[in-house]
Amino acid sequence: DIVMTQSPDSLAVSLGERATINCKSSQSVLWSSNKKNYLGWYQQKAGQPPKLLIYWASTRESGVPDRFSGSGSGTDFTLTISSLQAEDVAVYYCQQYYDIPLTFGGGTKVEIK
Amino acid sequence: EVQLVESGGGLVQPGGSLRLSCAASGFTFSNYWMTWVRQAPGKGLEWVANIKQDEDEKNYLDSVKGRFTISRDNAKNSLYLQMNSLRAEDTAMYYCARVSADSGNTESQYRPSDYWGQGTLVTVSS
Numbered sequence: 001d002i003v004m005t006q007s008p009d010s011l012a013v014s015l016g017e018r019a020t021i022n023c024k025s026s027q028s029v030l031w032s033s034n035k036k037n038y039l040g041w042y043q044q045k046a047g048q049p050p051k052l053l054i055y056w057a058s059t060r061e062s063g064v065p066d067r068f069s070g071s072g073s074g075t076d077f078t079l080t081i082s083s084l085q086a087e088d089v090a091v092y093y094c095q096q097y098y099d100i101p102l103t104f105g106g107g108t109k110v111e112i113k
Numbered sequence: 114e115v116q117l118v119e120s121g122g123g124l125v126q127p128g129g130s131l132r133l134s135c136a137a138s139g140f141t142f143s144n145y146w147m148t149w150v151r152q153a154p155g156k157g158l159e160w161v162a163n164i165k166q167d168e169d170e171k172n173y174l175d176s177v178k179g180r181f182t183i184s185r186d187n188a189k190n191s192l193y194l195q196m197n198s199l200r201a202e203d204t205a206m207y208y209c210a211r212v213s214a215d216s217g218n219t220e221s222q223y224r225p226s227d228y229w230g231q232g233t234l235v236t237v238s239s
Contacts, residue, residue: 097224104159
């Protein structure tokens with residue numbers, strides 16, 4: 001199974017400041033034939049189901065604010081919130097969909113400092 | 114509007130069974146792979162199973178193989194998860210989710226989930 005490791009477990013950021021979340025996979029999730037990274041990011045607010053933010057490592061889902069961006073390739077990925085807003089308080093998960101079983105990182109809790 | 118509504122959760126004793134259902138609307142259900150994902154209380158997300166449009170292919174998390182069965186009824190726009198021999202560690206919120214398409218292509222299961230239900234809680238306890 002591909003193990004997804006997120007860091008940090010939690011972070012507190014001031015409103016308007018940048019938040020950076022890291023995700024590392026135990027093997028590459030880059031498919032050589034199409035040059036796509038099979039990596040997504042989800043946001044889960046308290047009491048709600050997850051919401052897809054980013055797929056193919058860097059493509060924003062429709063309707064997702066552009067302050068959210070994804071980067072990285074192979075085994076190392078980053079989700080960046082460029083200017084944290086109060087409504088961004090949530091737990092963020094990365095997921096690989098390169099291989100079955102699909103696996104998630106342990107989550108990163110983002111709070112306001 | 115895409116909607117997924119789960120039902121069937123509840124309290125069950127270890128060794129017992131439950132059948133979860135997910136009613137889909139707002140999209141052509143028969144065109145999409147579907148999946149179940151669970152979340153134990155206060156814990157992270159765990160993929161459980163997925164199923165192809167025509168039920169020709171099903172995949173399971175190792176820890177549920179032989180105990181859980183995923184199925185669907187395209188005529189009823191419904192997804193199911195039959196859970197047998199339940200264990201305490203199966204206690205979780207169970208989410209039904211749609212596997213996204215890529216540029217309209219729904220052939221592959223190797224996609225993220227773009228729509229999720231609100232979940233149904235399964236508690237396994239004596």
